[in-house]
Amino acid sequence: MRDPPAHGIRRFCAASLLMLAVLAVLVERSEVRAQSKPEAPSESRSSKPTIANQSTFLPRAAFVGDAICAQCHREIADSYAQTSHHQTSRVADGNAILGDFRDGSNGLWSRKLNVRFAMNARDGKFYQTASWGSESKTSFANEGSAHPVRVNPSGSPYSRTEPFDLVIGSGVRGQNYLYWREEELFELPVAYSAQVRQWIVSPGYTNRAAIFDRPILPRCLECHASYFQSVYPGLELNMYKSQDVVLGISCEVCHGPGRVHAESGGVAALHGAAIGIVNPAKLPAARQDDLCAFCHAGAGVELRPAFSYVPGEVLSESLDLGESESPSDSDVHGRQSLLMRKSRCFKMSATLRCTTCHDVHRPEMDLARMSQHCLACHEVKPTAAHTRAGKQIQSNCIDCHMPILESKIIELDVDGTKVRPRLRSHWIKIYPASPW
Numbered sequence: 001m002r003d004p005p006a007h008g009i010r011r012f013c014a015a016s017l018l019m020l021a022v023l024a025v026l027v028e029r030s031e032v033r034a035q036s037k038p039e040a041p042s043e044s045r046s047s048k049p050t051i052a053n054q055s056t057f058l059p060r061a062a063f064v065g066d067a068i069c070a071q072c073h074r075e076i077a078d079s080y081a082q083t084s085h086h087q088t089s090r091v092a093d094g095n096a097i098l099g100d101f102r103d104g105s106n107g108l109w110s111r112k113l114n115v116r117f118a119m120n121a122r123d124g125k126f127y128q129t130a131s132w133g134s135e136s137k138t139s140f141a142n143e144g145s146a147h148p149v150r151v152n153p154s155g156s157p158y159s160r161t162e163p164f165d166l167v168i169g170s171g172v173r174g175q176n177y178l179y180w181r182e183e184e185l186f187e188l189p190v191a192y193s194a195q196v197r198q199w200i201v202s203p204g205y206t207n208r209a210a211i212f213d214r215p216i217l218p219r220c221l222e223c224h225a226s227y228f229q230s231v232y233p234g235l236e237l238n239m240y241k242s243q244d245v246v247l248g249i250s251c252e253v254c255h256g257p258g259r260v261h262a263e264s265g266g267v268a269a270l271h272g273a274a275i276g277i278v279n280p281a282k283l284p285a286a287r288q289d290d291l292c293a294f295c296h297a298g299a300g301v302e303l304r305p306a307f308s309y310v311p312g313e314v315l316s317e318s319l320d321l322g323e324s325e326s327p328s329d330s331d332v333h334g335r336q337s338l339l340m341r342k343s344r345c346f347k348m349s350a351t352l353r354c355t356t357c358h359d360v361h362r363p364e365m366d367l368a369r370m371s372q373h374c375l376a377c378h379e380v381k382p383t384a385a386h387t388r389a390g391k392q393i394q395s396n397c398i399d400c401h402m403p404i405l406e407s408k409i410i411e412l413d414v415d416g417t418k419v420r421p422r423l424r425s426h427w428i429k430i431y432p433a434s435p436w
């Protein structure tokens with residue numbers, strides 16, 4: 001542990017130097033920006049985007065980590081620690097993994113893959129083993145893949161075991177598990193679904209052949225973690241320095257690098273305004289929307305290396321989210337930003353933001369409290385449906401106007417039965433079916 005900041009002249013000098021360095025970087029970055037503006041005309045979007053060189057990476061020394069923020073923002077840090085954002089990626093230990101390792105509950109037979117899986121715990125470590133028999137020989141002789149699976153020539157069951165190293169997903173909906181092979185990061189074939197409360201074949205595995213070979217690319221980690229150092233920055237490869245990893249979504253993902261702010265004791269000021277930290281509430285509306293859209297508007301196409309977007313920047317310079325109306329854009333999975341924008345509430349009011357309804361520092365999502373936010377802009381008119389709904393209406397506008405719908409693009413395979421994840425639609429409107 002380090003001392004609290006802002007003690008002694010040496011530290012002060014170091015802080016000032018660092019502040020200058022960071023300012024210099026910021027100035028340099030904004031100059032680059034200034035030249036690259038105005039925004040590219042829409043026809044240039046269709047040309048294949050290229051990832052810019054790695055000079056856009058932020059110096060990691062500008063970040064301090066959540067433990068330092070917590071020294072001065074204890075209350076926020078304590079409640080934030082309970083949120084899905086904080087818990088969305090973790091080291092795989094007994095607390096983080098939600099699936100069951102007890103005998104009788106630790107197996108999974110996949111008809112689709114023709115593989116038997118077993119999940120086992122040994123000496124505080126957790127493993128997945130896939131076994132298959134001779135009849136599936138040809139299915140798994142996947143020549144041409146980066147890591148072909150050997151087929152046992154004797155025809156007896158062949159198996160392969162890999163460890164649970166990292167967990168992706170807080171578990172509200174489900175979890176994926178990852179493992180390292182040297183510097184390469186892959187997804188394990190068995191995942192967990194909270195909807196059916198059991199192990200399932202990971203939705204990413206549709207190919208019969210490649211069972212342990214799904215690479216975890218930077219964009220996946222950018223939405224579910226704070227930092228991974230690529231071995232080849234800017235390239236779409238699943239190779240990272242495993243010791244240079246910040247799991248969970250940390251304070252600085254939404255507030256920007258905080259060393260200058262932390263080392264000045266929170267009071268560094270330039271022309272009277274706090275500097276060195278971003279308060280999203282003080283950003284222009286479009287930049288606030290960008291921050292949440294960074295992870296809540298679909299994968300898009302990266303225009304700069306992963307982990308280089310900083311809150312307050314124009315998101316479209318880092319990420320091309322496209323403007324198409326393809327069916328997947330309307331999907332309820334991970335598309336809250338796009339759906340909110342389709343709502344008349346958003347189009348006809350200048351003030352509807354994600355933070356109108358969500359306090360991201362707290363885990364709670366109480367429908368009655370959420371409904372109070374609707375009433376800040378609406379009176380309940382005595383329409384037919386409202387009158388029919390009667391009293392309970394006051395505590396729940398949500399289930400009728402933001403119903404829970406099935407994802408159309410994600411499909412889970414649960415013992416051969418297809419199950420679709422159910423998510424809250426953020427397209428606020430009049431839906432035909434009443435849930436009551």
Ligand code: HEC
Nearest residue numbers: 064068069071072251252255258262265266274277278279
């Ligand atoms: C040494 C104590 C200290 C540390 C460490 C610290 N802060 Fe602060 N922070 C403050 C103080 C004091 C203020 C209030 C400043 C003011 O009112 O002008 C503040 C204000 C803020 C604000 C609001 C700024 C604004 O313009 O409204 C944010 C956001 C913030 N801190 C986030 C963070 C984050 C994130 C970290 C970790 C990277 C962090 N702080 C670390 C003391 C600290």
Ligand code: HEC
Nearest residue numbers: 084085088169170171172222223224291292294295354358
């Ligand atoms: C760096 C990516 C990232 C950013 C930025 C981000 N989110 Fe999220 N958010 C996620 C991920 C990933 C999840 C799913 C976490 C999980 O359950 O594992 C999530 C989940 C949520 C949830 C559901 C929480 C729950 O308990 O199920 C809400 C609400 C939410 N985000 C709101 C916001 C808002 C509002 C903003 C902007 C202020 C924002 N997010 C910014 C990645 C992000």
Ligand code: HEC
Nearest residue numbers: 169170171172173174175176219220223295298299333334
């Ligand atoms: C564009 C950002 C983004 C990308 C890329 C992304 N996710 Fe997500 N993911 C989210 C958000 C947001 C949620 C919250 C649920 C929702 O809105 O669908 C989520 C939910 C999840 C969940 C369920 C979490 C829970 O709370 O139960 C898992 C597991 C998951 N993602 C795994 C992955 C994996 C593995 C990858 C990469 C192979 C990936 N995601 C890529 C944003 C993203």
Ligand code: HEC
Nearest residue numbers: 066069073076077080085249250251254279280281355360
């Ligand atoms: C997912 C994005 C996100 C994360 C992660 C996040 N914040 Fe915030 N934070 C926000 C937003 C958005 C606001 C502005 C809220 C509003 O509109 O009033 C904010 C406001 C603040 C403020 C100033 C207003 C206040 O409530 O006092 C402080 C201080 C702060 N955050 C500290 C933290 C700290 C410390 C952490 C980590 C423990 C953290 N935040 C994590 C998005 C985030």
Ligand code: HEC
Nearest residue numbers: 344345348349351352356373374377397398401428429430
């Ligand atoms: C920031 C203000 C604001 C908030 C918060 C808000 N709305 Fe709206 N909403 C509006 C405006 C403005 C309109 C457009 C009114 C019009 O068309 O005259 C609207 C339209 C609607 C409509 C009609 C939609 C259509 O397609 O015809 C419904 C239904 C609705 N809102 C429900 C809700 C519900 C439910 C909530 C809470 C979950 C909510 N609104 C939150 C401002 C808001």
Ligand code: HEC
Nearest residue numbers: 374378380381383384385386389393394396397400430434
């Ligand atoms: C039982 C389902 C249900 C509930 C609960 C419900 N609504 Fe509605 N709402 C509807 C339907 C359906 C309509 C279309 C008019 C009709 O058929 O009566 C509507 C219409 C609206 C409209 C547009 C009509 C207009 O002229 O203003 C708004 C705004 C609205 N509702 C807001 C709300 C708010 C705010 C709440 C919570 C206090 C709420 N609704 C609760 C089903 C519901």
Ligand code: HEC
Nearest residue numbers: 292296336337340353354356357365370373398422423424
């Ligand atoms: C008008 C209020 C409102 C606004 C605005 C709003 N949300 Fe939500 N959000 C909700 C409600 C209500 C839920 C469901 C809570 C529940 O079911 O427990 C929810 C749930 C979520 C979830 C969890 C998804 C799930 O299916 O469980 C995520 C992620 C999320 N919101 C992100 C966002 C983001 C990002 C924005 C801005 C683009 C946003 N929300 C804007 C009201 C809102």
